[in-house]
Amino acid sequence: MKKVLSVCLAAGMAVSMLGGTAVTVMAEDAKVLTLAQHNSKESTNGQATQVFVDYVNENSDTIQIEPYYNGELGGIQEAVEGVVMGTIDITHSSFAQLSSLYQDMEIFSIPYLVKNGEDNKKLMDVDNNPVLSEILDAFQDASGLTCFGTTASYEARQLTCNFEVKTPEDLKGHKVRSITNDVYTLAVEGLGGTPVPIDWTETPTALSTGTVEGQENPYSTLVSYQLWDCQKYVMETNHIYDSAVGVINTSLWDSLSDDDKQVLKDAQKAMADWTYTSQMENQEEYRQTCEDNGMTIITEEDGLDIDAFKARTDELKSEKYAKYQEYFDRLDEYLGY
Numbered sequence: 001m002k003k004v005l006s007v008c009l010a011a012g013m014a015v016s017m018l019g020g021t022a023v024t025v026m027a028e029d030a031k032v033l034t035l036a037q038h039n040s041k042e043s044t045n046g047q048a049t050q051v052f053v054d055y056v057n058e059n060s061d062t063i064q065i066e067p068y069y070n071g072e073l074g075g076i077q078e079a080v081e082g083v084v085m086g087t088i089d090i091t092h093s094s095f096a097q098l099s100s101l102y103q104d105m106e107i108f109s110i111p112y113l114v115k116n117g118e119d120n121k122k123l124m125d126v127d128n129n130p131v132l133s134e135i136l137d138a139f140q141d142a143s144g145l146t147c148f149g150t151t152a153s154y155e156a157r158q159l160t161c162n163f164e165v166k167t168p169e170d171l172k173g174h175k176v177r178s179i180t181n182d183v184y185t186l187a188v189e190g191l192g193g194t195p196v197p198i199d200w201t202e203t204p205t206a207l208s209t210g211t212v213e214g215q216e217n218p219y220s221t222l223v224s225y226q227l228w229d230c231q232k233y234v235m236e237t238n239h240i241y242d243s244a245v246g247v248i249n250t251s252l253w254d255s256l257s258d259d260d261k262q263v264l265k266d267a268q269k270a271m272a273d274w275t276y277t278s279q280m281e282n283q284e285e286y287r288q289t290c291e292d293n294g295m296t297i298i299t300e301e302d303g304l305d306i307d308a309f310k311a312r313t314d315e316l317k318s319e320k321y322a323k324y325q326e327y328f329d330r331l332d333e334y335l336g337y
Contacts, residue, residue: 031063031260033089033252036079038071038200043224048151048275049092052246055267063260065090075199077180083249084144090264092151092244092271096183101143104135107327111187111239111313117154119335120241121276124152131330136245146253148261149246149268153218154279155286156238159191160222160231161214164298167305168192168312177203177215186320187216187239190313207231218242219286220279228293235298237309246271 035053039045046069053065073079073088076097082088084101096109107113114120126132136147165171171192178184180197188195196212206212207230214231221227222234246268253261291297298304 029062031256032066033063033248034073035065035067035090036073036082036088037067037069037092038074038076038079039069040224041067041069044220044275044278045224048271048278051274052092052267052271055270056263059266060260060263062257063263071199071201075180075201080247083247086249086252089252090246090248092246094179094181094242094244096179096181098139098143098145098245098247099181099183101145102135102139104324104327105139106181106183107135107324107331108132108243109181109183109240110317110321110324110328111183111190112310113328113331114241114335115337117152117156117241117276117280120154120243121152122335123241123331124150124243124272126150129331129334131327131334135327140250144250145247146250147245147247148253148264149272151244151246151268151272151275153242153244154276155218155220155241155283157187157216157218157240157242158222159214159216159235159237159239160227160233160295161235162230162232163213164233164296165192165214165235166298166303167308171214174214175212177206177212182320184240186316187313190316191216191237191239191309192312204230216240218279219283219290222295223286223289226293228290228295232294233296233298234290235304236300237304237306239309239313 035049037046037049041050049067053067056063056065074082076093077100079088079091080093080097083091094109095105099106108123114123123129124132126136140146159165168191174193175196176188176193177198178188178195180199185195185197193214198206198212203215204225207215216239287297300306
C-alpha cells in the first residue's frame, strides 16, 4: 500500500480525509482506471492482480489503476457486466465467464482440454495459436470489449470434499459448488456430482454450513482460503487448467494513447509471467501445506480413476458441445495430441 501511495503522490495525487474516508484527487493528466477482483488481495489471484496494478502505476504518469478486492464491485459475472456497461474499467475473467458475450469463448475452459501446465501455456499463446486468435477477434467484435492479454495457469483445478471420492459414482447425489457458468457445472457433473452454482465470495460459508459438500479449485486457492477448515479430502482430478483474459471496454481502450495501451499490455505480461512462475515454483509447497493441515490427498496411485472421470466428462461434452468438435480437433493438432 505504501508503495502504491508513493507512486500516486509522485503522479500528482493528493489525499484528504473527509469524515474518516480517504478521497483521492487525481492530477488532470492522470486517468484513474478501476479494476475489479473478486478474490482477496492476499490470495494468489489477488497477488497476481497487484503485480498488474504495481506495474502500471510505476510505469505510467498518465494512467493509474485503482483496484477493488474481495468482490467489492460485485462477483465474477457482475465485474464482466460492469466493464461492458462502463461502470468498471478493467477486470480479469476466465474464458467461460466471457461466454455470455460470445459463446465460443467457453471452449478454453472445457474440462480435460489440456494435459498439463506447459500445454496450457502453449494454448494461451495468442501469437501462435490460430484458434485462440480467431476466437478472441470474434469476441471483441461481438462484445464491445478489448482483450489486452491472457494469463495461463500452471496448476489445475482439483476436487475437494469431506469424504473420499475415487470414481464419479462416489460423488453421485452429492452437492458440489460450481462457478455460475455452464462449463463449470459440466465439470462438476463430469466428476459425478450435482452442481450448485455459488459465487466464490459465498463459497466458504456454503461449505461450512453444509449447503454444499464439496468444491473444485487449484491448490493455491485451497491454501489462500485455508479450505482445510471445512474440507478434508483433495482428489487430484486435474480437470481444468484455468486461463484468464484481461478485458477493458473498447470505447475506453480507443481513448487511450498508444503508450498507455502498451503499458497495459506489458502489465498483463508481467502478471502472466508472475502467475505461471509462482504456481510452478510453489505447487509442491501448496500441496504440502494442505497435507500439513490435515487434508488427505487422493491420487491415481491411491485408486483415483481419472479415466472414469474423463469418460464421464467426454460423454457430457459429446452431448452438449458437439458443435465445437472442429475446434477441439484443431486444438489437439496444435498441441500435438
